[in-house]
Amino acid sequence: MSRSWSPHRLRPALALSVVAVLAAPACSGAGGGSSDGGDGKTITVLMVGNPQMEDLAKVTADSFTKTTGITVRFTILPENELRDKVTQDVATQGGQYDVATIGAYEAPIWSKNGWLHELSSYADADGGYDRNDLLQPMVTSLSGEDGKLYAAPFYGESSFLMYNKELFAAKGLTMPERPTWQQVAQFAAQLDDDKAGVSGICLRGLSGWGELFAPLTTVVNTFGGTWFEKDWTPRVNAPEFVEATKFYVDLVRAHGQPGAPQAGFTECLNTFGQGKAAMWYDATSAAGTLEDASASTVAGKVGYAYAPVAKTASSGWLWAWALAMPKTTKHPDAAWQFISWATGKEYERLVGSTLGWSRVPAGKRQSTYTIPEYRQSAAAFADLTLASIQEADPKNPGVQPRPALGVQFVGIPEFADLGTKVSQEVSAAIAGSTTVEKALADGQKLAEDVAREYR
DSSP, X not given: OOOOOOSSSOOOOOSOEEEEEOOOOOOOOSSOOOBSSSSSBEEEEEEEOSHHHHHHHHHTIIIIIHHHOOEXXXXXXXXXXXXXXXXXXXXXXXXXXXXXXXXXXXXXHHHHTXXXXXXXXXXXXXXXXOGGGBOHHHHHHTBOTTSOBOSEEEEEEOEXXXXXXXXXXXXXXXXXXXXXXXXXXXXXXXXXXXTTXXXXXXXXXXXSTTTTHHHHHHHHHHTTOOSBOTTOOBOTTSHHHHHHHHHHHHHHXXXXXXXXXXXXXXXXXXXXXXXXXXXXXXXXXXXXXXXXXXXXXXXXXXXXXXXXXXXXXOOOOOEEEEXXXXXXXXXXXXXXXXXXXXXXXXXXXXXXXXXXXXXXXXXXXGGGGGOHHHHHHTTTTHHHHHXXXXXXXXXXXXXXXXXXXXXSSOSSTTHHHHHHHHXXXXXXXXXXXXXXXXXXXXXXXXXHHHHHTTO
């Protein structure tokens, strides 16, 4: 679940970036819709401010617009702001955007609410799209109860552990292919170096169900905890949930990065990419930026291992950032043309050949992993990324049956609010202003309110 980047240097998350991609007048493309002062149509696209999508904004005018005559106006926001904005617009039928970035959490829920166009018919009618090439975990996570696709994956990800090989070698340490969280904690203690300004590990502490609780829920899962049991019994203050959260909070407080309560994906990307952390547990999609020498000082120095475990065999999350078409779009055919182009096979070749192969938005198509240039560029992490995606099990991510789909989230509408509120308390515990026990006791009460709706 990822965020904001510059091709020349890593930088903090964008507060707000609006990118207008202007097109030369051209003949009208497929579909209806009004013109924007010329013959070409204009569509509006809301996107999360991550490296891959900022690349999309860069290449659209010279490729998509030049070919189709369709002008694309982007609004790019940090993850938490994006979630608020897209939910507000789509849920209220605001109609401000023709295409919106959503994730594996929203797609099944919003399709059930009737807020999105189904995309299966568009994809099947599009001879060059090849829907069968999409990785099945991505298709499943973005489909509705009717089995139809409601968002097209722009890139897919799981999670894994990234580590600085030079720092490990200097200490004579060896990272296992499948580390345990206890081993990670031991490594963090050995590699923490205040004098050198290097933290043992970087972990998200920024509140938000998709920020802090993305990694933390995977820790809860593998420690034997769960948000809800199969019968909707809430378990937020259960011993396993408390143990996992205390482990995470203690680890980041003792050996994590400075300013951890304000650190999300982007901040950890900056910290680790500048060589200021020995390890980082986060999205597999981060690897492309880390291996880009123009954006990272640790390119070529990073090792990759499976998501750390405790009681489960694996623990990586499953996520897709995807492009969806709200029912309120004014230009559905033009919107699909953009979605098809941005999530199609040829887009990945465009990015690889123009911006660099490490920056390809991977994790969504099988064919990506057969491109020789990509395999060479991503040799350090491509196979592990694909294996982690295929291992992730949204039906059974822990040690007990679950009442709803989701690895790092619970696939119900109420989880966004529940997870965010509990994350605020846990973030406060990382800051030292409350305890984990109090944070999760309060969280249990909130979870009990949710559970009453489902029992």
